[in-house]
Amino acid sequence: MTDTSIQLEGITLHFPKQRNIFGIVADFFKKKERKFTALSGIDLEIKQGEVIGIIGRNGSGKSTLLRVISGIYPPDEGEVYAAGDISLLAGLGTGFSAHQTGRENALLYGSILGHGEMEMRSKLEEIIDFSELGSFIDEPLRTYSAGMKARLGLAVASAINPNILLIDEVLGVGDPNFREKSKKKILDMVKGASTVVIVSHSFGLMTDICDRVVLLDHGKIVTQGDPQDSIKAYYDLEG
Amino acid sequence: MMQENEGASLVLRQIGVKSNSLLAPFHTLTEIRKNRFLVRNLVRREVRARYRNAALGYAWTVLEPALLASVYWFLFIMLSGNPDKMYAVWVLIGVIVWGCFSKSLNAATNSLTRNVRTMHLVYFPRSIFPVSGVGANLVVTLMSCMVIIPIIYIYDLPVTLHLLWVPIGVFMAGFMALGFGMMMAPLNCVQRDVQHLIRFITRAGFFVSPVMWTAEMAMERGAWGEAALWNPMVLPITMVRHGLEGKMVELPSAVILSSVVVAIAIYVVGTIVFSKYERGAVKYL
Numbered sequence: 001m002t003d004t005s006i007q008l009e010g011i012t013l014h015f016p017k018q019r020n021i022f023g024i025v026a027d028f029f030k031k032k033e034r035k036f037t038a039l040s041g042i043d044l045e046i047k048q049g050e051v052i053g054i055i056g057r058n059g060s061g062k063s064t065l066l067r068v069i070s071g072i073y074p075p076d077e078g079e080v081y082a083a084g085d086i087s088l089l090a091g092l093g094t095g096f097s098a099h100q101t102g103r104e105n106a107l108l109y110g111s112i113l114g115h116g117e118m119e120m121r122s123k124l125e126e127i128i129d130f131s132e133l134g135s136f137i138d139e140p141l142r143t144y145s146a147g148m149k150a151r152l153g154l155a156v157a158s159a160i161n162p163n164i165l166l167i168d169e170v171l172g173v174g175d176p177n178f179r180e181k182s183k184k185k186i187l188d189m190v191k192g193a194s195t196v197v198i199v200s201h202s203f204g205l206m207t208d209i210c211d212r213v214v215l216l217d218h219g220k221i222v223t224q225g226d227p228q229d230s231i232k233a234y235y236d237l238e239g
Numbered sequence: 240m241m242q243e244n245e246g247a248s249l250v251l252r253q254i255g256v257k258s259n260s261l262l263a264p265f266h267t268l269t270e271i272r273k274n275r276f277l278v279r280n281l282v283r284r285e286v287r288a289r290y291r292n293a294a295l296g297y298a299w300t301v302l303e304p305a306l307l308a309s310v311y312w313f314l315f316i317m318l319s320g321n322p323d324k325m326y327a328v329w330v331l332i333g334v335i336v337w338g339c340f341s342k343s344l345n346a347a348t349n350s351l352t353r354n355v356r357t358m359h360l361v362y363f364p365r366s367i368f369p370v371s372g373v374g375a376n377l378v379v380t381l382m383s384c385m386v387i388i389p390i391i392y393i394y395d396l397p398v399t400l401h402l403l404w405v406p407i408g409v410f411m412a413g414f415m416a417l418g419f420g421m422m423m424a425p426l427n428c429v430q431r432d433v434q435h436l437i438r439f440i441t442r443a444g445f446f447v448s449p450v451m452w453t454a455e456m457a458m459e460r461g462a463w464g465e466a467a468l469w470n471p472m473v474l475p476i477t478m479v480r481h482g483l484e485g486k487m488v489e490l491p492s493a494v495i496l497s498s499v500v501v502a503i504a505i506y507v508v509g510t511i512v513f514s515k516y517e518r519g520a521v522k523y524l
Contacts, residue, residue, distance in 0.1 A: 004251060015522050016429075048249070071362040074255040074518045083249040091360040097284040099291040108284060111277040112361055120276075163249060194249075 003048050005164060005195035010078035011042040011068060013219075038064045039075070039219040048083070051196045053206040053227060055234050056216035062199040065216065066090070066166045069197065084163025084194065087113065089186075091168075092153030098142040102133055102152055105141050109156045123159045130185070131155035132178070151178055158185050165193035169200055203231050255518070263514035264507045270364040277363065278371050285375035300382040304334045311451055328390055329480055333450035336476045339380035340412040341441035346372030347420020348437045351428050351517070355524045365517045366510070369424055373417045380409050387483055397485040404482025411475040415502045418509035425513060425520035448472040453480065454490055471505075474498035 014035040017023075023034075039061045046052055054062045067073050068080060070088040095112045096105050106127050110120040128137050131152045141149065167186065190196045190209060200206060206213055206227055213230035215222045215237070223233045258266060271278060290296050308331035315326065350368035351358070358365070384405055391398060427433040448470055449457065454477045457464035467473070474488070474495060481488050488495065 005249075007251060067359065069254065071254045072359065073522060074257075080254040081251040082254050083251045086254075088361060091356070094360045095281075095284075095357050097288060099287050100284065104283075108280040111274075111280045112357065112363070114277075114361070114363055117276040 005048040005083050006046040007081040008042050008044040011039050011075045012077040013039040013075050048194050051210050053210035053213040054199045060216040061219040063168055066168050086164040087162035088166040089157050093149050102137040106156050127155045127159050154182050161192050164195045167198045260511050260515045263510040267366045267510045270366050271370055274367050281371035282374040286378055300379050301386045304383055308334045329453050332480050333476055335383045336412050336479050337450045340416045343373040343376040343413050343416030344420050348423040348427050351424045369421050373413050377413045399485040401482045401485050404478045408475040408478035418505035421509035421513040425516035428520035428523045449476050468494045471498040471501040
């Protein structure tokens with residue numbers, strides 16, 4: 001039993017650049033590999049029960065960092081440790097199939113998010129209730145509006161209680177009414193999970209719920225600490 | 240998959256550690272078993288999407304090979320004339336089994352590049368992508384195989400236990416495609432040339448595999464014909480044909496043995512290559 005929930009040690013991540021045949025030949029003679037460094041030397045320790053925000057400009061490495069924590073990208077250098085099961089809440093409704101019903105899609109999406117069959121079947125009614133889709137749940141997904149798809153996605157994604165919850169900009173889907181409900185649901189999830197990492201541009205929310213905010217720029221941690229201070233540093237950076 | 244017991248046993252574990260690549264042939268099987276609900280759902284999504292909005296729906300699984308076979312049959316009569324009465328059936332079987340192999344191989348090769356979005360948003364063992372791509376084609380092929388029921392009736396073929404060779408042959412074709420496709424999928428992320436190359440190979444392979452010809456024809460043609468038998472696709476296609484005829488697979492035992500060994504070797508190498516390079520390859524997407 002430790003009280004560290006996530007530990008990042010010197011995480012560096014490069015992305016290779018796509019090359020055509022001329023590029024490959026040219027690089028071979030120049031003897032260097034062209035790559036883009038998305039994260040460099042990130043050290044971060046997150047305690048259990050902490051709610052951490054990550055802010056930064058577009059392309060500063062926020063989403064990449066979440067992907068490293070969830071195991072999508074293996075780091076080139078450094079090590080990632082985590083305690084308990086991790087769930088990344090991003091791009092709600094990944095893998096939805098337009099030709100299957102809402103119910104089938106709920107099961108499909110649930111399984112993509114890593115849930116077993118028993119678990120999904122037992123939660124299905126609760127998910128359908130929350131999505132407020134009513135009789136539409138047995139219609140094919142292509143008849144759904146964008147908001148309805150988002151509602152179904154959130155309903156499935158939020159039916160889980162992971163130890164570590166990573167949230168990447170998923171707030172604010174659906175009509176205003178549902179948006180309130182979804183925000184409340186996500187806040188409930190934040191309370192239920194032992195550790196939360198949020199990437200968002202809504203600084204108001206960050207100040208409200210985060211214990212600590214990390215500011216990233218060009219793949220490096222600029223500052224971390226009190227939300228107010230980090231947000232101020234962000235505006236200073238914007239200049 | 241199931242929720243871990245909460246609180247008590249939260250131990251720090253390293254994320255993204257690589258298991259020994261040499262064990263990949265076994266790990267892949269474990270991953271399939273652990274994620275069988277996911278595989279089932281992905282296969283269903285694929286199959287549904289393929290026959291969506293079609294009035295004839297799943298009937299196309301039979302119609303497509305049947306129409307293709309009739310064209311090849313016509314072509315063959317034009318070229319050589321007067322084949323035996325079963326020839327049309329053998330071509331149909333060839334088209335179905337070869338189709339299973341070539342579609343599965345293309346599906347597995349493109350499985351990573353086609354699922355970029357999913358891969359960027361959730362993590363699960365990536366071998367699930369090629370496996371479910373091949374799985375979908377196996378399901379479709381087994382549906383196509385329903386066509387043997389009327390064939391047995393029309394040609395008055397015996398119904399024996401040898402019919403079990405039909406699904407076994409289909410599985411063997413899919414199994415080889417899986418191994419080969421898993422070898423190619425990471426490479427395809429880095430350079431898409433691979434998918435064009437594979438598409439060419441599946442088209443050219445059509446002619447050197449017993450689709451329009453049979454193993455019996457090859458054996459009558461001397462040295463070149465016998466050389467053609469060493470193609471590992473001869474075994475699965477012949478298996479299905481002979482099974483339908485109600486007999487054991489009649490091929491030289493050296494050919495059978497080598498085909499089985501090659502199939503297993505392809506799977507072993509494929510899963511090892513996949514597990515070794517899949518992680519790096521994903522960064523290219």
